[in-house]
Amino acid sequence: MAYDAEDTKRRIFTAATAEFAEHGLAGARVDRIAAAAKANKQAIYLYYGGKEKLFAAVLRAKLEEIHVAISLDPEALAESVGQIFDWHQQHPELIRLLLWEALETCGDGPGEGEEERRAGFRAKACLLAANVAPGLPEQARVRAAQDLLFTIMGLIAWNFAVPGMCRLVLDEESDQAALARRREAVIAAARRLAAAPSPS
Known part of the structure; x- marks a missing residue:
């Protein structure tokens, strides 16, 4: 062969x-x-x-995988958040890889591929900015969208970073029951955050 x-x-x-x-x-x-x-x-x-x-x-390939698999729709943010949650549930290795990266490689200056990753997140924030804080100047809208994006990422990721804690805090019998409950809560939170009034 x-x-x-x-x-x-x-x-x-x-x-x-x-x-x-x-x-x-x-x-x-x-x-x-x-x-x-x-x-x-x-x-x-x-x-x-x-x-x-x-x-x-x-790590670069796993981030690209989620980028290709999920489109962030600013017109239907809550639905996009549900898809991202589901993707992480099916691919828990990405959160683990990111946690290991944070523990072992951060703090030594820019890591390999950091600028490429930064540009990708900036593009996502710019996409969201059209629907976030419409009364603000463009740069302020982008910054508000970046904050929203990172907050949503945290709302999703923490469930998979500490699934046992999720189960215990929610007082559920299984990780699956806790994650199903959290999925709905995260979608609802994303919907409220996206609809929040512009900061003054």
Whole structure:
């Protein structure tokens, strides 16, 4: 059977996603990734340049995945929030990767791909700005939209960052029941936030 480089890269990427989500950057082991991917350790360095670059590639790809899968509709923000919530429920690894990034790589200056990610979020905020705080000047509307976007991201992400705490605080019997309840609450909160009057 001929060697398939793309299949090897895909297997490494899948194994790395699981390894980094479980153990973070510092705790991840290249030999475990290689074993799970049924690949040679040298292939990881050849295709990705090392553990840190592989982590950055995995995180960048997962963020791109949600960007492609979900469109933020400023005319139907609550519905978009429900879709984003559902995506995170189906892909809990993104929140774990972001938490590991925050714990292990932040504070050392701009990280790899930071400007690209910043530009993507700026574009989303500009899209929202048309419907946020219409009485304000353009720059103030963009800033209000950025605050709204980050607040909504927090409302969604915290449920998946601490699912056990979510279950306990809401006094539900299962994570699934707690998340179903939280989904409705987050959508309702997003609807109220989007309809809030402009700050003076």
